[in-house]
Amino acid sequence: MNFGLLKSFTPRSLFGRAALILLVPILTIQIVVSYVFIQRLYARVTEQMTLSIVPSLSLVLADVAAAESRTEIEGPVRELARGLGINVIFEEAAGIVDRRAAFDLSGRVVVRVLEEALPEIAAIDLASNDRRVRLRVETAFGPILVGFPRDRVSASNPHQLLVLMVVVAAFVTLISFLFLKNQVRPIRRLAEAASAFGKGQGFDYRPSGATEVRQAGAAFLEMRSRIERHIEQRTLLLSGVSHDLRTPLTRMKLSLSMMPEDPERRALEQDVEEMQRMLDTFLDFAAVEASEGAEPVDPLRLAQKLVARGQTEGLAIALGELEGEGQIEARPMAVERAVQNLINNAKRHGKTVRLSVAIGEKSVRFSVEDDGPGIPAHRREEAMKPFARLDPARNQDRGGGVGLGLSIVRDIARQHGGSLRLGESEALGGLRADLVLAR
Ligand SMILES: Nc1ncnc2c1ncn2[C@@H]1O[C@H](COP(=O)(O)OP(=O)(O)O)[C@@H](O)[C@H]1O
Ligand SMILES: [Mg+2]
Structure with a gap:
C-alpha cells in the first residue's frame, strides 16, 4: 500500500488532523445509519403498511369485478369502499399510467407489493398527486380509478429524520471545531514562545x-x-x-x-x-x-549609521546592495557591535570595505566585504574560534585584536537564532563575512 500518497492528502496541522479524526467517524456513522434506515427499516415499514391495505383493496376490487352494472359500482360498491377509506370513480381513470417520482424510494416498495398481491391492477400512479395513490383497474364498464391516501402506505416525512441528523451533526461538528481551536491555541503559543526564544526575542508566555x-x-x-x-x-x-x-x-x-x-x-x-x-x-x-533586551531594529538604518561612522573615521567604506525593508526584533547594541567587529576586521585587513544588507521573509543578512587577503576556506572555521589569530605576525603592527572578534560575532548571531558565514568576496576579492539573523 502506498502510504506516501495517503500522507500527501492528510492535513499537516494538528488542527486539521484532529478535525479529520473527528469528522471521519461522524460521517461514517451518518452514512451507515442513513443507509440502514432507508434500506431496511423504512422499506420494511412501507412494505407492512402496504400489505395492511391489501385486504381492503382486494375486497373492493372483488366487488367491482362482481358488479353487474356501472350503477352498482357507483352505488353500493362505492359506499363500501368509502367505508374502507378508498374511493372509486370512473372519471379520470383512463389517464392513469405507471408513474413514480425519481427519488420516491418507498414508492418502489409500494408498487412491488401491490403488483404482487393484486395482479388485477393495471397501472399505479404515485407521482401526479404525491398525497394519493391512484390505481387503474379495468372493468367490463371501462377503466375505474381506485384511490387512497398515500400516508396509509408510507411513513410520513421520513426525510425529516435524515435532515435532523445532518443538521444536528453539523451543529455538533461546529461546536467541536471551536473547542478544538481552543485546544490547539496553547500548543501554537508554546511553539511561538520556543521559536522566539531561539531567536533571542522576548515573548511573554x-x-x-x-x-x-x-x-x-x-x-x-x-x-x-x-x-x-x-x-x-x-x-x-x-x-x-x-x-x-x-x-x-x-x-x-x-x-x-x-x-x-x-x-x-x-x-x-x-x-x-x-x-x-x-x-x-x-x-x-x-x-x-x-x-540588553530585544527590541525593534531597522537594519537599513543601522547599516547607514555604521557606514557614516566609518567614513568620518576616514575609512573607504560604502553601502553595497540593500534588499528588502522592514524591522527585526533584536538586541540593537549587540547587533551593532557584531557588524562593527566585522567592519573592524575588514578595515584591518583591507583598504576598501563594503556593507550590504538583505532583509528577507525569515532572516536578515549583513554582508561585510573587503579587498584584503581573505581567509582560505579550510581555515575559516578555525578563525571563528575564541582566541584564534590566523596570522599574528601580519596583524601585530596594525593593532591586531586578541582573536575574540569573530567568535563574539558568532555568539551574537547564535543568540539571535542566526549564524556567521565566511566566504570570498566576488566583488572585492577579500573576505566576505555574512552575519545572518533570524527575523
Ligand atoms: N577581513 C579579514 N581578512 C582576512 N583575515 C581576517 C579577516 N577577519 C579576520 N581575519 C582572520 O581571522 C582571525 C580572527 O579574527 P578575529 O576573531 O576578529 O580576531 P582578531 O581580529 O582579534 O585577530 C584574525 O586573526 C585574522 O587572521
Ligand atoms: Mg577582529
Whole structure:
C-alpha cells in the first residue's frame, strides 16, 4: 500500500488532523445509519403498511369485478369502499399510467407489493398527486380509478429524520471545531514562545491548555530560565574576572614604566598591553550582554549609521546592495557591535570595505566585504574560534585584536537564532563575512 500518497492528502496541522479524526467517524456513522434506515427499516415499514391495505383493496376490487352494472359500482360498491377509506370513480381513470417520482424510494416498495398481491391492477400512479395513490383497474364498464391516501402506505416525512441528523451533526461538528481551536491555541503559543526564544526575542508566555501542554510549557519555561541563568552566570563570571584583573594589570604597567628601558621591558609591556585589550573586549562584550533586551531594529538604518561612522573615521567604506525593508526584533547594541567587529576586521585587513544588507521573509543578512587577503576556506572555521589569530605576525603592527572578534560575532548571531558565514568576496576579492539573523 502506498502510504506516501495517503500522507500527501492528510492535513499537516494538528488542527486539521484532529478535525479529520473527528469528522471521519461522524460521517461514517451518518452514512451507515442513513443507509440502514432507508434500506431496511423504512422499506420494511412501507412494505407492512402496504400489505395492511391489501385486504381492503382486494375486497373492493372483488366487488367491482362482481358488479353487474356501472350503477352498482357507483352505488353500493362505492359506499363500501368509502367505508374502507378508498374511493372509486370512473372519471379520470383512463389517464392513469405507471408513474413514480425519481427519488420516491418507498414508492418502489409500494408498487412491488401491490403488483404482487393484486395482479388485477393495471397501472399505479404515485407521482401526479404525491398525497394519493391512484390505481387503474379495468372493468367490463371501462377503466375505474381506485384511490387512497398515500400516508396509509408510507411513513410520513421520513426525510425529516435524515435532515435532523445532518443538521444536528453539523451543529455538533461546529461546536467541536471551536473547542478544538481552543485546544490547539496553547500548543501554537508554546511553539511561538520556543521559536522566539531561539531567536533571542522576548515573548511573554504562560503555560495554558490541557495538562500535557501545560507540562510541556512548564518544562520549556524551566529550560528557558536555566539557559538564561547559565548565560547570565557566564557573563558575570567573565566580567568579574576581567574587572578584577584590571587593577593588577594597571599596577604592573606602572611598575614596568619605572623599570629601565630595555628589550625585555618592551616585550613585557606588549604582553600587558595585549592582556588589557583582551579584558577590554571581554568587558565590552559583557556589558552589552548584560544590559540588553530585544527590541525593534531597522537594519537599513543601522547599516547607514555604521557606514557614516566609518567614513568620518576616514575609512573607504560604502553601502553595497540593500534588499528588502522592514524591522527585526533584536538586541540593537549587540547587533551593532557584531557588524562593527566585522567592519573592524575588514578595515584591518583591507583598504576598501563594503556593507550590504538583505532583509528577507525569515532572516536578515549583513554582508561585510573587503579587498584584503581573505581567509582560505579550510581555515575559516578555525578563525571563528575564541582566541584564534590566523596570522599574528601580519596583524601585530596594525593593532591586531586578541582573536575574540569573530567568535563574539558568532555568539551574537547564535543568540539571535542566526549564524556567521565566511566566504570570498566576488566583488572585492577579500573576505566576505555574512552575519545572518533570524527575523
Ligand atoms: N577581513 C579579514 N581578512 C582576512 N583575515 C581576517 C579577516 N577577519 C579576520 N581575519 C582572520 O581571522 C582571525 C580572527 O579574527 P578575529 O576573531 O576578529 O580576531 P582578531 O581580529 O582579534 O585577530 C584574525 O586573526 C585574522 O587572521
Ligand atoms: Mg577582529
